[in-house]
Amino acid sequence: MKNLSAEHEELGRAVTKIIADCFRALDSARVCSEASPSEMEKIFDEPLPTKGVSAEEILHRFTGDVVPHAMNIPSPRYYGLFNPTPLPLAVWADALAAAINQNGAAWRNSPSASVIEARVLRWLCDLIGYPEESFGTLTSGGSEANLIALKCARDRAVDGIRDNGIAATTLGATKLIVYASEQCHYSLEKSVDILGLGRSNLRKIPVDERFHIRIDVLREEIERDRERGRIPLCVAGAAGATSTGIVDSLDELAEVARRHNLWFHVDAAYGGALAFSEKHRGRLRGIERADSVTIDPHKWMFVPFACGAVLVRGGARVLRDAFDITPEYLSEERGGGDVSFDFFRYGQLGSRRFNALKIWMALKNLGVRGYAEIIERQIELTNYFAARIDESKDFVRIGEVETAVCCFHFLPDDAKTYDGAALDRLQHALQQRVERSGEAWISTTVLNGRRTLRVNVNSFLTEHRHIDDLLELLSRESTRLMEEGSGE
């Protein structure tokens, strides 16, 4: 038999060195590759390999071609899209999970993994203040979690819809309506489409000047839909909206949902982690009243991709009503265990990775206090950045800092006469200059119809000096932009 033990030992040593080297150079490494898509294609343009080559050679390609052109997401200078520096233990947990290669679909094929998954879900439910009977399932991310939540909402609302489809129910052509703010994540739009409700039946409710869903308009829309013979199905609140990081008024949304008998979902893919902090937990007030909650450990809990979760207050029964099925080869007698740990019954996935391991290890490693400390520091750093933006004469902050996101415009005196499209180009040009510098990466989004710069502090390595460097970089690049006349 091949000596896999020796092979793992040798590979482990080589890979450990690569990872350690990457992290040693992290602070000074470029944040973003300069290569274009076609340059990248050229590097990897090879036919299907006929003859195998050594692991050493392949790892050499990894360090030579993959790493230098990877987005440096773990960098303390990456201020992007809710993508975190991964915790070292969680990175290695992924390797351990791959090594024992559990298939977390049925308990029989993953006895310890399934029980650990249930434990991790229990902890997440406890974190957000859910009752004992609550349950959930790990997912590939927030998109899948939102889809599962809306499927539960749909199936609860309409008898027979799961088995017979919409057309065969008493619903006929009546439309089911889902409500969310216009700032909601696009996965909600995909979800209503996949569930056969139709994208046009996701009502996007306008937001107020702080980008919170307008509860008054929501109420009016629900009434109007009722009058028009439509069936209001679900309202989804945001806890950490993608563009702004804001948290909707969840308690008020819970009240609207209760009054109108709607399913209440909270997309806390990012902001759910506020629950770790006693100081910031109050922003989530009302989340415990939600019928379902999305929370992504691969966002503000610093585990590597891909790892999301959906939690359901009503417990396992709700998920099983929506997804349970018993194929012969996984029948209960043959499963040989407790079917309540068969996670294929709780979502659409069959084969499932042992993702619970990295969350289990991360939560044990940091504890609630460790998470709280990081999250509080990141919010404090974001407020520090926002205060410096407020002091600057060339930048204008847009919206509030409620999590670790700050949005702002570059608006120097010389650009005050620009029209909207020119201002959009100016924001884009500045983002591009920051990107090309390799010294940091920030994103843009659109708020109030205008291109807006966006900074998210999502690395637990980021310190004040990094924020100072970012401010200096913004000042330098914006000055050059205007000097070169490329602002317009």
Ligand SMILES: Cc1ncc(COP(=O)(O)O)c(C=O)c1O
């Ligand atoms: C608020 C929110 N919900 C859901 C998602 C989707 O998560 P994922 O990309 O893990 O599918 C995102 C992604 O950024 C998000 O910001």
